Amino acid sequence: MKQTGFKAKTLGVAIRHSFMALSLLGIGVSSISVHANTELRQEIQIPAGSLAQVVHQFAEQTGILLHYDAQLVDAKRSAGLNGHYDIETGFRALLAPHGLQLHKTTTGYSIVAIASTSPQAGEMVQLEQIDLYATHSNTQPAAELPVITLNADSSTTEGRNSYTTHKMRTATKLNLSIRETPQSVTVISHQLLEDKKIDDFDTLMKNVTGIRVDKGVLDSRASYWLRGFSLDYYQMDGIRMAINDLTMNNYNMDKFDRVEIVKGANGLTSGAGNPAGAINMIRKHANAKVFRGDIDLSAGTWNTYKIKTDMQAPLDSEANIRGRLVLSHKETDTFKDRVHNENDLIYAVVDADLSDTTQISAGASYEKDDLDGDSNNLPAFYSDGTKTNFSRSKNFSPSWSSWDTERYSYFLDLKQYLPNDILLNVIYTHNDIKTKDRLNGYLTVWNGLNKDGTGLDYSWMYAPQDIHEDNIDIYAAIPLQLGNRQHEVIAGFQYNKQKTKQTWKGDGDIPIENFLTQNGSEINRPITTTSVPGFISDSQQSAFYLTGKFELRNDLKLILGGRLTNYDFNEVSSRFNQYTKYNFKNEFTPFVGLVYDFNQNHSFYASYTDIFKPQNARDQENKLLAPVLGRNYELGIKGEYLDKRLNTSLTLFRIEQDNFAEDTGIKNPSGNNIYESKNGVVSKGVELEISGKITDHWDLTAAIVNFEAKDGDDNKFNTRAPRTNLNIFSKYRINDFSFAAGVNWKSDSYIGSGSKKVSQDAYATVDLMASYNFSKNLTAQLNINNVFDKKYYSGYSANAYAYADPMHGIFSLKYKF
Known part of the structure; x- marks a missing residue:
């Protein structure tokens, strides 16, 4: 294989960085090609799938322009790639089992059948150039080999050493890149x-x-x-x-x-x-075709200890069936008095290629949170109106106060590939959430604390609760070719059912003799004998949805979709003798977006979508008011650089939420309150974000947002939300050392006014990280958060506040095997 010279390679890297810098400044740059060392190996994790998908994904990651006859790979399946590969070894592993190989053309690379006049099986042809911007190249391939555009799922981020992803489906169900997605x-x-x-x-x-x-x-x-x-x-x-x-x-x-x-x-x-x-x-999956795993041991401030292991292995000789197991245990005392928290996780998943066209994934998880000495609020004011100022460690919860939660989750994901590259996907999930030992309380702070320590009560409740949830999602992803252009349509059905049952076992108020000298340990555990149904509620959603990506021109795409939803809610409250029932039928939710590629690296986008929220409010004729409607408008510019390894975006947004139910103060003949629909909140602002690799050794994620929100009477809305937030985290690697620093800055916020105003001044927290690779298997890492020990609130209301974490650190050792 031909090797490129040092000078050419160095010059190419310099050119690449220079053009990227110009692009970041908004200067249009045409596609460029530089020589690359094709023997440079990188860690590749591509799950099994159709050969077309896997080949396209590997071409994306290696940055080559690939064109070929679709019939060569049609109906063929690939076991994927997992390990360290360069271009030669990667394409050989993918293509040789199917009698195919990579071939150099004048415009890039193609896939050809192995023949006697072609290089022999396993022999690699010379690879001379890699197009760093291949996915947007204007160069036309040879006429006999049309460019193939595929929707390969290259969204998995594990093992990629990246702060971004190639693809995501969350916004529209379509498998789009961040640049292609017409939303923030x-x-x-x-x-x-x-x-x-x-x-x-x-x-x-x-x-x-x-x-x-x-x-x-x-x-x-x-x-x-x-x-x-x-x-x-x-x-x-x-x-x-x-x-x-x-x-x-x-x-x-x-x-x-x-x-x-x-x-x-x-x-x-x-x-x-x-x-x-x-x-x-997004859950982890079993992608490894050989046994691999790691064990991570951590210790930190406040008696924090954690052990985690993550293992994968093939379960048959050909690695068509693979398993993965994640186990972790963590416990900490936290910075507050008498608080102890433990968390346990068991997660197992099996991924199987049942045939060339059928994949199945099944998994289950169990998680337990055991929170003792449940930390709670601190009073913001004394009864005379002056403000309090307690130590961050102050906690009045008795040691018997607890909030224990168990979560059981099961899922099944079936993918069936049909002719013409159609994908049928069926997903089922079931969740059980149980709060068996929920005996917790809070301070009654509304009347204020007297200066002598009296005036407060500790209000407790014992109310175990169970939630059962079932979800089904069935959809078909259908690629289309119309007018010599590639399109994709997704049609699907979703069903969600949630049932909640609460059992009420008692509540009460316990007077506090002196809050200033007591700490809650003096309070005896209440004796509970009551056991009555608190409430039982049922909610159901069913919906049909249709969405599509349509290529109007080479540089212009239309994203169009809609959802038709039915919603039902029923609740019986035995404790308060109340019955609530309401439903909404055929609520339509549209989505429309345009993405225009105005140069090699940048796209302009515009979009509109909305969402509805059911409400149980009725008018003077006892008819349900329409759901609260939230509308979302966006305009923006997105950038994509270095073969999708760096993404940027600038977004202008406006959100309107209308149809709020307002109580008229009048009752109907049945004695129920009469409500009217009112227009509500408008939130508008700007966001700027960058994430990915600046160079091979420098990773960055940074974003800033500023917004303003007002209600229908032009008053500021939700003033506790900081209007400006800046968040930066950057890592640089030098050989086996990595160093990182992050800053999270939030502007001031408040609630109330005058002497009853609770506010949080603008503040910044700084986090640091350092790691060292002792070998390819063993890594040590130190994280220190809130380095300058900034004192600020984790939350506050008009009468109470709670402190956020002081400076703390955690040291970990991770061993890969």
Whole structure:
């Protein structure tokens, strides 16, 4: 194989960086080609699939322009690639088993059948050039070999050492790149999760630019806000799941490959909810064809200890069936008095290629959160109106206070490839969430604390709860060729059912003699004898959806879709003798977006979508008011550089939420309140984001958002949400050393006014990371968060507040085998 000279290679790298820098400044740059060392190996993890998909994905990762006759690979399956490959060994492994090989052409590379006049099987032809911008090259291939555009799923981020991803489906179900997606999106990759040691959902959300996390204002639950609106659902593998107010949802992140975030309304793939955004957690899968794994040991501040192992292995001789097991245990005392938290995770998945056209994935997980000494709120004011100022470690929860949650999850994912590259995908998930030992409480802070320590009560409740959830998603991805252009249509059906049952076992108030001298340990565990049904609720959503990507021109794509949703809700409350029932039929949710590639690296996009939220409010004729409607408008520019290894975006957005139910103060003849629909909140702002590789040794993720939100009376809305948030994390590698630093800055926020105003000044936290590879198997890593020990709130209300974590660190050793 021909080797390129050192000078040419060095010059090529310099040219590449220079052109990238010009592109970042918005200067149009034509596609360029540079010589590359084709013997440079990189870690490749491409799951099994059709040969066309796997070949296309490998071509994307190696950056070559590939064109070939589609019939050569039609109906052929590939076991994928897993390991370290260069171009030669990778394409040989993929093509040789099918009697094919890579061939150099004047415009790039093609796939040809092995013949007597061609190089022999396993022999590699000379590879002289790699087009770094191959996916957008204007060069036309030879007439007899049309360019093939495929929807290969190259979204897996594990093993890619990257802060971005090639593809994602969260926004539209279509397998689009970030640049092709006509909406503001963010990806928290596997590498970023590892570098920042993010292993729980709450910490994840703190690292998403623009999200406000409120935690500890009443108890240990957290709520999340984006663009001024509450996040009231999330997704797992693209399947919608509700965030329940009465259960802990602080998921262990060890079983996920990455998290995809769509900002703004996401009704097309999510159904009912607020126009805040969608948080989609993507599970890990068993892709390894040889036994591999790692064990990670960690120790840190506040008696924090963790052990995690992640193992993969083939389960048959040809690696058509593969298994993966993730186990972890973590415990910590936290910085607050008498609080101890433990988390356990078991996650297992089996991926199997049943035939050349059939793939199945089945998995299950068990997770337990055991929170003792449930930390709670601190009073913001004394009864005379002056403000309090307690130590960050102050905690009044008694040691018997607990909030234990168990989560069981099962899923089955079947992919069937049909003729003409049609994919039929069937996904089923089942979730059980149980809060068996939920005996917790909070301070009654509304009347204020007297200066002598009296005036407060500890309010407790014992209310175990079970949630059962079933989800089905069936869709077909259909590639089309019309007018000599490539298009794709996805048609599907979703069904979601959630049943919640709560048992009420007692509640009460316990007077506090002196809050200033007591710490909660003096309070005896209450004796509970009551056991009555609290409430039972049922909610169901069913929907048909249709979405498509249509190539109007080479540089112009239309994304068009719609969803038709039926929603039913029933709740019986035995404790309060109430019955609630309402439903909405055939709620239509549209999506329309345009993406225009105005030069080699940049695209302009515009989109509109909406989302509805059911409400149980009736007018004077006792008819249900229409659902609250959230509309999302966006304009933006996206950039893509270095073979999709670096993504940038600039977004202007406007969200409107209307049809709020407003109480008229009048009752109908049945004694029920009469409501009227009112127009509501408008949130508008700008976001700027960059993520990926600046150079081979420099990774960066950075974003800034600024927005303003007002209600229908032109008053500021949700003033506790910082209007500006800047988030930066950057890592640089020098041989076996890696160093990283991050800054998270939030502008000031507040609630209330005058002497009753609770506010959070603008603040910045700084995080540091350093790691060293002792060998290819052993790595040590140190993370220090909030380096300058900034004192700020993790959440606050008009009467209470809770402190966020002081400076803390964690040291870990990871051994790969």
